[in-house]
Amino acid sequence: MKALITGGAGFLGQRLARELLARGSLKDAHGTPQELTELVLLDVVAADDFGDNRVRVEVGDIAEPNVLDRVIDAQTQAIFHLAAIVSGQAEADFDLGMRINMDASRLLLDTCRRRAHVPRVVFTSSVAVYGGDLPDVVQNDTALNPQSSYGAQKAIAELLLNDYTRRGFVDGRVLRLPTISVRPGRPNAAASSFASGIIREPLNGEAAVCPVAGSTRLWLLSPRKAVESLIAGLELDAAALGNQRVLNLPGISVSVDEMVAALREVAGDEVAKRIVWEPDARIEKIVGSWPGRWDTARAERLGLAGERSFADVIRSYIADEGIEIR
Amino acid sequence: MKALITGGAGFLGQRLARELLARGSLKDAHGTPQELTELVLLDVVAADDFGDNRVRVEVGDIAEPNVLDRVIDAQTQAIFHLAAIVSGQAEADFDLGMRINMDASRLLLDTCRRRAHVPRVVFTSSVAVYGGDLPDVVQNDTALNPQSSYGAQKAIAELLLNDYTRRGFVDGRVLRLPTISVRPGRPNAAASSFASGIIREPLNGEAAVCPVAGSTRLWLLSPRKAVESLIAGLELDAAALGNQRVLNLPGISVSVDEMVAALREVAGDEVAKRIVWEPDARIEKIVGSWPGRWDTARAERLGLAGERSFADVIRSYIADEGIEIR
Numbered sequence: 001m002k003a004l005i006t007g008g009a010g011f012l013g014q015r016l017a018r019e020l021l022a023r024g025s026l027k028d029a030h031g032t033p034q035e036l037t038e039l040v041l042l043d044v045v046a047a048d049d050f051g052d053n054r055v056r057v058e059v060g061d062i063a064e065p066n067v068l069d070r071v072i073d074a075q076t077q078a079i080f081h082l083a084a085i086v087s088g089q090a091e092a093d094f095d096l097g098m099r100i101n102m103d104a105s106r107l108l109l110d111t112c113r114r115r116a117h118v119p120r121v122v123f124t125s126s127v128a129v130y131g132g133d134l135p136d137v138v139q140n141d142t143a144l145n146p147q148s149s150y151g152a153q154k155a156i157a158e159l160l161l162n163d164y165t166r167r168g169f170v171d172g173r174v175l176r177l178p179t180i181s182v183r184p185g186r187p188n189a190a191a192s193s194f195a196s197g198i199i200r201e202p203l204n205g206e207a208a209v210c211p212v213a214g215s216t217r218l219w220l221l222s223p224r225k226a227v228e229s230l231i232a233g234l235e236l237d238a239a240a241l242g243n244q245r246v247l248n249l250p251g252i253s254v255s256v257d258e259m260v261a262a263l264r265e266v267a268g269d270e271v272a273k274r275i276v277w278e279p280d281a282r283i284e285k286i287v288g289s290w291p292g293r294w295d296t297a298r299a300e301r302l303g304l305a306g307e308r309s310f311a312d313v314i315r316s317y318i319a320d321e322g323i324e325i326r
Numbered sequence: 327m328k329a330l331i332t333g334g335a336g337f338l339g340q341r342l343a344r345e346l347l348a349r350g351s352l353k354d355a356h357g358t359p360q361e362l363t364e365l366v367l368l369d370v371v372a373a374d375d376f377g378d379n380r381v382r383v384e385v386g387d388i389a390e391p392n393v394l395d396r397v398i399d400a401q402t403q404a405i406f407h408l409a410a411i412v413s414g415q416a417e418a419d420f421d422l423g424m425r426i427n428m429d430a431s432r433l434l435l436d437t438c439r440r441r442a443h444v445p446r447v448v449f450t451s452s453v454a455v456y457g458g459d460l461p462d463v464v465q466n467d468t469a470l471n472p473q474s475s476y477g478a479q480k481a482i483a484e485l486l487l488n489d490y491t492r493r494g495f496v497d498g499r500v501l502r503l504p505t506i507s508v509r510p511g512r513p514n515a516a517a518s519s520f521a522s523g524i525i526r527e528p529l530n531g532e533a534a535v536c537p538v539a540g541s542t543r544l545w546l547l548s549p550r551k552a553v554e555s556l557i558a559g560l561e562l563d564a565a566a567l568g569n570q571r572v573l574n575l576p577g578i579s580v581s582v583d584e585m586v587a588a589l590r591e592v593a594g595d596e597v598a599k600r601i602v603w604e605p606d607a608r609i610e611k612i613v614g615s616w617p618g619r620w621d622t623a624r625a626e627r628l629g630l631a632g633e634r635s636f637a638d639v640i641r642s643y644i645a646d647e648g649i650e651i652r
Contacts, residue, residue, distance in 0.1 A: 133467075142467060146489070159470075159472070159478045
């Protein structure tokens with residue numbers, strides 16, 4: 001089986017690639033494991049190929065039709081569509097967000113439709129599709145009301161994926177991811193970038209700015225569980241999903257104050273004190289429109305699971321990244 | 327003030343045009359009536375201009391950028407975007423539905439954005455954005471789950487209009503219309519075409535096929551009230567709408583059996599007997615996925631109203647169209 005990861009050079013794409021290569025197979029539509037023969041990593045910059053000869057690195061703009069033509073063929077049975085413009089950047093550059101988050105997603109679906117081989121497509125969506133007056137716990141039948149262009153574009157791509165699936169053009173699965181924390185590396189243009197920064201930077205001996213109030217409630221998932229969920233999402237039985245292809249993934253509901261308390265618990269007060277509180281109205285507005293928790297009964301019935309405690313998430317991060325607390 | 331109606335040669339477009347010309351003015355953003363100086367009727371066929379020199383008839387494909395460029399200028403303060411591919415046709419011809427219902431809607435919003443004059447845009451949406459397991463009465467916060475490509479395309483255009491409004495590119499209003507009944511004229515390719523046909527044809531001395539079960543519940547609005555709602559929707563105060571630009575319009579919840587009983591009440595048993603029951607699984611599947619009723623408290627608070635009885639709707643149709651019952 002051939003697989004494709006769009007956004008394959010990104011943090012989540014690289015993690016997913018490593019995990020797929022380690023597993024060496026993916027279940028097909030009959031639930032039978034099939035050997036992974038080729039893994040294409042597409043991105044605007046060259047992805048790491050891990051020195052693995054099953055990996056084919058492709059550099060290109062996903063919004064260009066010929067690029068997708070090159071990376072999707074009739075043997076590409078598994079597609080993880082992670083390429084996206086993050087929330088803060090999509091708000092700052094409307095056209096770029098539309099081009100990548102909406103147009104390229106449609107182009108990917110149309111490329112599959114033209115091939116007529118009905119691949120499984122996992123598409124990552126976000127808490128940002130919700131907004132406005134929300135119940136304390138968002139339900140599966142709570143209306144989407146995005147308050148950012150990123151959220152609107154993700155919601156549109158969800159609708160496309162559902163309809164292309166209903167029509168038999170692809171076998172799609174949308175996973176609405178909680179905010180991922182703790183991401184390694186550097187801050188990015190996502191409005192939620194601080195949700196990793198306020199843990200990562202202090203552990204690294206650096207100050208970190210928290211742009212939202214301590215009472216702000218977030219819905220979080222670790223990178224490790226996110227990767228597990230992406231693979232489980234691809235392998236889910238189509239019949240169990242039926243005509244509703246969107247899944248709200250399990251996560252942990254924590255306030256920013258609780259995150260800081262967990263950091264203090266794991267790494268001590270000196271580390272936690274490196275957080276600097278500088279409210280930013282632009283970020284508070286976007287992040288404050290997201291749900292702090294959603295009902296995950298459906299995902300759990302389908303076998304998907306999240307974490308139990310944010311302190312454990314911090315401990316996993318320290319272990320996975322080999323961090324020495326300073 | 328200049329106004330534009332896309333789909334201006336259609337049944338609803340023509341009714342709306344006549345009503346706007348008769349009123350002679352539209353309220354602007356300050357609630358002040360402004361004289362209607364030009365009304366552009368755009369469609370793929372030439373609209374009737376009613377011999378009124380305020381009307382400018384334009385023929386063109388709305389999905390072509392130069393066509394919208396020609397009909398929207400910085401003085402076009404009121405836009406009624408009615409042009410659409412109906413549900414049955416959008417299901418039969420996927421590409422055509424995407425091109426008109428989604429791409430042309432976006433092109434219209436982008437044309438306004440480029441002009442930077444922030445016109446009011448009324449966009450008509452539909453019961454078809456809902457589907458799946460629905461509560462008896464759909465609420466404002468019930469999730470969309472379209473079960474047709476038409477419904478998906480309308481839901482996408484709603485999201486676009488909300489986001490373009492939030493960003494200040496247009497001042498948009500989405501009116502989710504109940505199924506319109508009784509439409510004059512001939513059957514069309516809408517899955518809901520029968521909802522007019524089973525009244526219109528029997529009144530006209532002809533047989534009419536009903537493709538769904540008598541227990542099927544529909545959510546209906548007369549053409550007269552639909553036109554009133556479109557104008558009221560355009561004139562609504564933006565501040566009263568806030569960041570949620572979608573309104574579920576009031577309607578009447580009736581079963582098909584109750585529609586037939588109303589026809590019998592108004593026109594007699596001989597007329598009602600002209601309905602022939604021939605179930606069509608394709609139409610039952612689409613129409614059965616639509617809600618039979620939704621909560622209209624918000625629209626009513628904003629001053630929008632529907633009818634009280636379907637028998638009255640039939641009587642209005644007979645009066646408006648000058649029907650002689652045969």
